[in-house]
Amino acid sequence: MATEERINEGKTKEIFRIPPGDDGTKLVLVRSRDTLTAFNAKRKDEVDGKAVFATQTTINVFNYLNDLGCPTAFVRAGDKENEFIAQECLMIPIEWVARRIATGSFLKRNPGVPEGYTFKPLKIETFFKDDANDDPQWSDEQILNAKFEFNNRKIGKNEIYWMKRLTDAVFRVLEKAWRTLGCALVDMKVEFGVTSKGQIVLADVIDNDSWRVWPGGDKRLQLDKQFYRDLNEVTGDALVELKKNYHKVQILTEDFLPRPEDRKARLLIVAGSGADKPFIDEAALLAGKYGITNVFRRISSAHKSTSEALDLIAEYEDGTPTVVICIAGRSNGLGPVLSSNSTLPVINAPNNSADWAAQDIWSSLRMPTGVGCTTVLNSSEAALAAAKILSLNDHIIFGRILFTQLSNVGKVFEADNLFNNN
Structure with a gap:
């Protein structure tokens, strides 16, 4: 970087203020060091290459989270392998810990809970960053009464709710990603910052110091920093x-x-007429936002081209995870016929006109025994229903849905804050 102003230095990294982005966003450069610490730096070693490995892990994690729509401070990788660029934030001095499996310090603080106990939902804990006192655990009430304020953002109840929700979502999408690699995410810690615009975002780093990861769910194979903490002698x-x-x-x-090319989840949108194009496009657009990359549009009529409609559905019976949305108005034969002759899940999204909607909808709702198709009243909701089904086989779709839902929650909190402060 042409100009760097060091503004902070920690045990394992340095932070430099750099020129703002083209849109005026304040930026920092985060540079990692090869230093490895434990027990609040009571144990300390230099490990050649650790800075690069940790930084590249952070970049991988945040690229994934940003793709899903998670609000983060991360912007992009830096020019060197041990650097990345992020929005400048004022850090909230709280560590948020999400736990799926009881182990480590949790067992010491909660005698009687067996190791391996599974938390459903996640156990979320908070710790005040204070090395001198070994980062004591804090309650929501302690955070609230600390009267924190950063970049004109007061940390009130809604902000605590938001960080708790975001911690939960981040853990769950990373848990899904690790599961695809045959590993269990046991627990992890995250931190949040407030941008110059007053937005609370996931900040700092997420690397191998941030979590416990057990390949195959076997603690003996742990890949994380706990290996270093557990050493009797380094x-x-x-x-x-x-x-x-x-x-x-x-x-x-x-x-x-x-x-x-490795993502196979597929959505087939079948409409009864070319006149249904606006409804097809609406479903396809929403499907893309939810991360469904394989979307196929077809026109077929169960009434006018029945045998061809059956041939069409047979093309997609190849074992690839597939959901079918059927868009048909008036008397809907399309969804029921395809559903009756396929094992694929079929969702009716009837294109009902205002004049006859009350009468036409019954052709989608009242089905003979053994048909098994679902009816949703508009194309966008049908796309969401399809995405939820496909998310069972695709962690990207799962994450996109989860952070879309979280965004809706955030809008509620922001609206409440607006009214509460007026």
Whole structure:
């Protein structure tokens, strides 16, 4: 970078203020070091290559989260392998910890809970960042009464709700991504910052120091920093093994965002007439926003071209995860006929005119036994229903849906804050 002004330095990284982006966004450069610490730096070692592995893991994770629509400070990778660029934030001094499996310090603080206990929903805990006092656990009430304010953003109840929701969502989408690689995400910690515009975003880093990851769910195979914490004595061989783990995690997280050709989930939109094009386009547009990359549009009539309609549905009976949306007005035979002759899930999205909607809708709702198709009253909601089904086989679609839902929650919180402050 042409001009750098160091504004902060931690145990493992430095932060520099750099020129703003083209849109005026304040930016920082985060540069990692090869330093590895534990127990609030009571244990400290230098591990050659650790900075690059940790930074590239962070970049992989945040590229994945940004693709899903998660609000983060991350902007892009830096010019060097141990650097990345982010929005400048004022950090909220709270660590948010999400736990799926009870282990580690949780067991010491909660005697009687067996190791391996599974939290459903996630257990979310908060800790005040205070090295001198070993980061004490804080309640919501303590955070609220700390009267935090950053960039004119007061941290009130809605802000606490928002960070709790966001911590939950981040864990769940990373859990899904790790699961595709045969690993269990056990727990993780995240931090939040407030941008110069007053937006609360996921900030800092997410690397191999941030979580517990157990391949195959086996604690003995742990790939994370806990390996370093558990050492009775730090030896050269142990640091070599730890370095291998950090490098392996970097490589594994590169697959959090799969290649387009590896994503097979498919949506078939069939309409009874070319006049239904606006409804087809609406469904396809929403499907794309939810991350469905394979969308096929077809025209067929169950009444006028019955045998061809059956041939059409047979083309998609190849084992690929597929959902069918049928758009037909008036007397809907399309959805029921295709559903009756296919094992694929079929969703009716009838194009009902205002004049006859009350009468026509019954042709989509009242089905003979054994048909099994679902009816949704508009194309956009049908696309969401299809995406939810396909998300069972595609973690990108799952994440897009989850962060769309979270965005809706955020709008409620923001609206409430607006009224509450007036």
